[in-house]
Amino acid sequence: MTALIVWIAAAAVVLLAERRPRAVLFTLAAFTFLMALFLLPFGDVNRAALFALVLALAIGGASAVKHHHSGMKLAFADIALATAGTIPFMIRQYRRTAVMTFAGAALLILAALFGAIFLAGERIDWTRRALVLATAFGAMLATYYAAGGARRFRADLHAGARFFSFFIASIIDVPSWWPTTGLRMLDVGAAPLPLAAPRPARGDIRPDIIVVQHESVFDPRLFGLPVDEKIAAFLEPEGGRSGRLHVDIYGGGSWQTEFSLLTGLSSASFGPDSYFLFKKGVGRFRHALPIELAQLGYRTMLATSCRRDFLNYDAFYAGIGVEERHFSDTYPPPFDLVGFEATNSDTDFFAATREALFRALDDDPAPRFLMALTNFNHGPHETEIIPPHLRKDARDFALAALPDRTYAEYYARLDETAESWAAFKAALAERHPGRPMLFVRYGDHQPTMTRAIEKALSIASDDPRQFETFFALEAVGFTPDFAHVPDRLDIAQLGTAALAATPLPLDAVSATRLALLPRIGPAYLASTLPEKRAFHRTLVDRRAILLEREAPALHGAPERA
Known part of the structure; x- marks a missing residue:
């Protein structure tokens, strides 16, 4: 008893x-x-x-x-x-x-x-x-x-x-959780899907494709909070295409979002291996955005705010065809690494990335694919990286909408991000007037400070909006086709949508992804569409994804930075 x-x-x-x-x-x-x-x-x-x-x-x-x-x-x-x-x-x-x-x-x-x-x-x-x-x-x-x-x-x-x-x-x-020596993929169908016919080019223009991952950036309007004109223009550039972006992560793990954009796959499809994809996945993804563009004559480039030894970035990006790789500890003077790592300032990062891109274009004017990874708005937002007397208008605007100092810090950093991005874009236009470019920008995940927003607005902590950020596409020097870009996307679809907006040809894999995009909807992993699983089987059968036990030999791009 x-x-x-x-x-x-x-x-x-x-x-x-x-x-x-x-x-x-x-x-x-x-x-x-x-x-x-x-x-x-x-x-x-x-x-x-x-x-x-x-x-x-x-x-x-x-x-x-x-x-x-x-x-x-x-x-x-x-x-x-x-x-x-x-x-x-x-x-x-x-x-x-x-x-x-x-x-x-x-x-x-x-x-x-x-x-x-x-x-x-x-x-x-x-x-x-x-x-x-x-x-x-x-x-x-x-x-x-x-x-x-x-x-x-x-x-x-x-x-x-x-x-x-x-x-x-x-x-x-x-x-x-059972460990494997190969790579595990959870949503692979039993039978393959026939690939769509490749899409021919719609013209001779080959625009630079500049992808910017804005660390921990989300649209405050997602939670009903207002934004000022500067932030609105940053999130929704005039003449561009923007909307809500579904991502697989919250609070951290940016590399999983990068992976999805670059490969067109959900990182979560790889189960317990998803966190380790930059290590276990080296050389295993033979169809990726940089590889496809390199086959069209593009030079490929990475600019990141982390050090070279961070999380096996160097080897992974080499394995998907990125030939020129810049890290925070490889930028030449006057870039101040010690000062930068105290704040991860977007002003400093975009300035260093701009100079690296200018040097690359001076050396070879071929069209460029650039992947730029910021880190400025990463938490914790309890720390006031921006002193209270700076960007006071932005901070006051945020506090008027939501009296929470972590949100005010987020908004103040976002204000600097919007300003430094505008300066970066203006510098490109001045140095290379008329050069066709497609800017692809997005938030990799929400920061944990959004829990304060949820608490203040009585939103459940498991509200599905926690996995939504923003995306924005903007073209200069050519007329884009945004007909295939809905206002809600999954991060695994963003790379395909960006390619479809250009006059570039699409190979059979990308053409198939584009055909599946409206049927899968804006939550790639959650989709139960049988054709998605069959498409994954096709990628495995065609060795675009290597899952076998033995790690493949790395034939990635050489270092050119």
């Missing part, structure tokens, strides 16, 4: 911590299994229940922190990320969150130690312990599959609730 009361009390706490529990039987069975695991070494229900409760609360707390910063709950596959730099990154970038997390963990550890010493109960023999464990394990599996199995729980990834049950379900979902 005592054991039942202890179990009911502990299970009630777990259900309360779940917030809006759904698969209640599975949650209870999973918690019972944890109790049975701790029952083996401790031998009594009291301590088994306490340790199971402490572990369940620790899982729920860690998952809530991850959801706050990434929009996704903690899964078993994420444990590997702790050794891939996640914990040091959290300590460095989000000190307050890290301190509170460690304090909570310390309290749970103290509670566990207290229970281990003072709460010992009546011991249970080994035979009954084993029987309880086997029964609990069977009940957990039965309720897992009865609730819908992997398909049901994977769909719950972004919900701001049910943290404990999701994590346990992710352990049972072995394919989601």
Whole structure:
């Protein structure tokens, strides 16, 4: 009787911590299994229940922190990320969150130690312990599959609730975390899709294609907040095409957004490998935007605000055909690396990128593909990178709309971004008047400060808008065709939409992507269109994507920076 009361009390706490529990039987069975695991070494229900409760609360707390910063709950596959730099990154970038997390963990550890010493109960023999464990394990599996199995729980990834049950379900979902030496792709159909016919060129103009990834930039109007004229012109350039962009990430992981734009694929299609694509994917993607453009005579170039040794960027970009690669620690004077890394100022970054592009065009006037990666609006926004007396009008405008200092800091940085981008574009026009160019700009993800907006406006933390930013296409020197560019896109479709806006020919793969674009809709990964999975099979069969165990030999572009 005592054991039942202890179990009911502990299970009630777990259900309360779940917030809006759904698969209640599975949650209870999973918690019972944890109790049975701790029952083996401790031998009594009291301590088994306490340790199971402490572990369940620790899982729920860690998952809530991850959801706050990434929009996704903690899964078993994420444990590997702790050794891939996640914990040091959290300590460095989000000190307050890290301190509170460690304090909570310390309290749970103290509670566990207290229970281990003072709460010992009546011991249970080994035979009954084993029987309880086997029964609990069977009940957990039965309720897992009865609730819908992997398909049901994977769909719950972004919900701001049910943290404990999701994590346990992710352990049972072995394919989601089992390591592979090759590359795993989750949405590949059984039969291939015939490719569309290539699209011929619509003229002789070959415009430069300048892609700018604006770090952590979103349109405040997404949440009903106003913007001033400067920001409106930045987000919606006159004569261009702009709209809402769906991305796979929230709060960080910019390289996953870059990957999607460059390859036309969702990074999330690669499951637990998605975080490591810049390492595991080197040389495995044989059809990418830089490769396609290089075949049309383009010179390809990367300009990034990170150092060369960051996250294997150099090797990955070489593997997709980017021949000239500039990093923050390779820009020549007068670029000040130490000063730049204190703020990641867009003013400094665009100035250095402009000079690198000018030198490249002076050396060879061939059309250019440029991928420029900023880092200015990355969090935390509790830190006022821009002193309060600077850009005061922008800060005051933001505070009038939403009295939150993190939003004011975001808006002040956005004001500098808009100004420095306009200066960059004007310098290009002055140096190369009449040269045809297509500017492709977008936000890679929302910053975590949008949680403050959600709180102030009573928006749920799992509102789907957290995965939306903006895109803007703008042409100079030629007449674009924006007929194939809807006002809502997925990041995996943006590269194809940009190519379609130019007079350039499209190869069979890009022509197929363009044909599928309206049918897939603005959420590439979530689309259940069978032709999408069949298209992925075609890419694998044609070795445009290499999934095999052996890593391919790298035949990327040589370094020319």
